[in-house]
Amino acid sequence: MDYISTRGEAPVLGFCDALLAGLARDGGLYLPATWPKMSKREIKALRGKSYQDVAFAVLKPFVDGEIEDAALKAMIDAAYGTFRHPAVAPLVQIGPNDFVLELFHGTTLAFKDVAMQLLGRLMDHVLKAKGERATIVGATSGDTGGAAIDAFAGLDNVDIFILFPKGKVSPVQQRQMTTSKAANVHALAVEGNFDDCQNLVKEMFNHAAFRDKVRLSGVNSINWARIMAQVVYYFTAALSLGGPDRKMSFTVPTGNFGDIFAGYVAREMGLPIDRLVIATNDNDILARTLKTGRYEMRGVKATTSPSMDIQISSNFERLLFEASGRDAGTIRGQMASLKQSGAFDIEPETLKVIKRVFRAGRATEKDVAKTIRTTLSETGYLLDPHTACGVFVAAKNQKPQSPMVTLATAHPAKFPAAVKLASAIDPALPTWLADLMDREERFDILAADLGVVEGFIAARARAAG
Numbered sequence: 001m002d003y004i005s006t007r008g009e010a011p012v013l014g015f016c017d018a019l020l021a022g023l024a025r026d027g028g029l030y031l032p033a034t035w036p037k038m039s040k041r042e043i044k045a046l047r048g049k050s051y052q053d054v055a056f057a058v059l060k061p062f063v064d065g066e067i068e069d070a071a072l073k074a075m076i077d078a079a080y081g082t083f084r085h086p087a088v089a090p091l092v093q094i095g096p097n098d099f100v101l102e103l104f105h106g107t108t109l110a111f112k113d114v115a116m117q118l119l120g121r122l123m124d125h126v127l128k129a130k131g132e133r134a135t136i137v138g139a140t141s142g143d144t145g146g147a148a149i150d151a152f153a154g155l156d157n158v159d160i161f162i163l164f165p166k167g168k169v170s171p172v173q174q175r176q177m178t179t180s181k182a183a184n185v186h187a188l189a190v191e192g193n194f195d196d197c198q199n200l201v202k203e204m205f206n207h208a209a210f211r212d213k214v215r216l217s218g219v220n221s222i223n224w225a226r227i228m229a230q231v232v233y234y235f236t237a238a239l240s241l242g243g244p245d246r247k248m249s250f251t252v253p254t255g256n257f258g259d260i261f262a263g264y265v266a267r268e269m270g271l272p273i274d275r276l277v278i279a280t281n282d283n284d285i286l287a288r289t290l291k292t293g294r295y296e297m298r299g300v301k302a303t304t305s306p307s308m309d310i311q312i313s314s315n316f317e318r319l320l321f322e323a324s325g326r327d328a329g330t331i332r333g334q335m336a337s338l339k340q341s342g343a344f345d346i347e348p349e350t351l352k353v354i355k356r357v358f359r360a361g362r363a364t365e366k367d368v369a370k371t372i373r374t375t376l377s378e379t380g381y382l383l384d385p386h387t388a389c390g391v392f393v394a395a396k397n398q399k400p401q402s403p404m405v406t407l408a409t410a411h412p413a414k415f416p417a418a419v420k421l422a423s424a425i426d427p428a429l430p431t432w433l434a435d436l437m438d439r440e441e442r443f444d445i446l447a448a449d450l451g452v453v454e455g456f457i458a459a460r461a462r463a464a465g
């Protein structure tokens, strides 16, 4: 399987090199040159199989023999052995045709664990096989950071630096990043917002001398392997609801567009998905874009679903590439315009292609609180604010008689203040995190300045020599 960049000017890579590369050298995002297909019969044969078995079947064509089957299987088993639910990602029914797909049974209580637990093992395996070290730098609006730190803490061949926006993540999210005792973990509070953190990471990737000096790698969803691992739960959810004989739709609380792009990939592979619904909070850039055809940044507003407080939705580039007929030139122009003027236009034909599958909607802060309250009183189910955005938008995009699955992306205990305000319930952290808020914090505060951040990392990254 060849991996190509959305901007068409980076070397074509195999799976292991794309895994270590993170962002492509031309600033683009890697994706497979062709989508592997699964027939209806092949998908049906996965019925009744464990999450781990489905994962192996779905991921194998992307890895394409670059890692031996037995090793891949062992890594999948170990990754999902860390989950606290035997189904890994169970489905819960909250209405006649309404389901939530609980993706928060991993170690840090967010959907990020699903991909990150596997990514940590894959990277460790590949680096050891090559006898190399890497420096991982990631940006987080709250959840990616904790999941990445948990997955990479203590690994011999990796140092990990996570940039989070100072004062803009929930206290639980912050502690999950700042209380690791592992010497290879560095939590960095950046004076800025998530987009500043993500821009810094991308600038580091685009700074060839720095990239090569520290052997830079990334674990944000710019890394193809993150998306790949997230494709699996669309298959397990669909199989539980009668797929592939029955079509269904998915609503995804969206920020960086990685999770919903994984749904697009599942559909391309042959899973009969009807609609993919983008749910945003008040930071509704994607909902506006689908309506107007113009992607236009405005200031970021702090909300009770902070992990979605994003303006630059990285993986939307992968969808634009697909919907434009893989026109790398157009993508280069659009991304240059975004950098220069904070906006770009989508060609009407491309927008039409996107709208064939995608819908979008926004949940305001009022909608989120009301959805948490009413879902609890009507069904007894407690939503976190991100999932509440999803459930609210799902209701507006539901087709009669057709199942709608909303991805439950975080456990309510990660956002206790917002959940309590909306529902009067103070959600408790699970036992293994019960003392989290008492653990000692260790982090550095840095200006949102490329030179400052690169200097800090270069001085500590063991791969820099």
Ligand SMILES: Cc1ncc(COP(=O)(O)O)c(C=O)c1O
Residues within 6 Å of the ligand: 110, 111, 142, 143, 144, 221, 253, 254, 255, 256, 257, 258, 259, 260, 307, 308, 386, 387, 409, 410
């Ligand atoms: C809890 C939660 N929900 C939703 C999202 C949005 O997911 P994505 O960035 O893949 O669109 C995030 C962050 O990525 C998150 O942490």
Ligand SMILES: N[C@@H](CCOP(=O)(O)O)C(=O)O
Residues within 6 Å of the ligand: 139, 140, 141, 142, 143, 144, 145, 219, 220, 221, 222, 255, 256, 258, 307, 308, 314
């Ligand atoms: N919401 C994310 C933002 C980063 O997203 P990623 O999926 O690209 O890692 C977070 O919680 O950090």
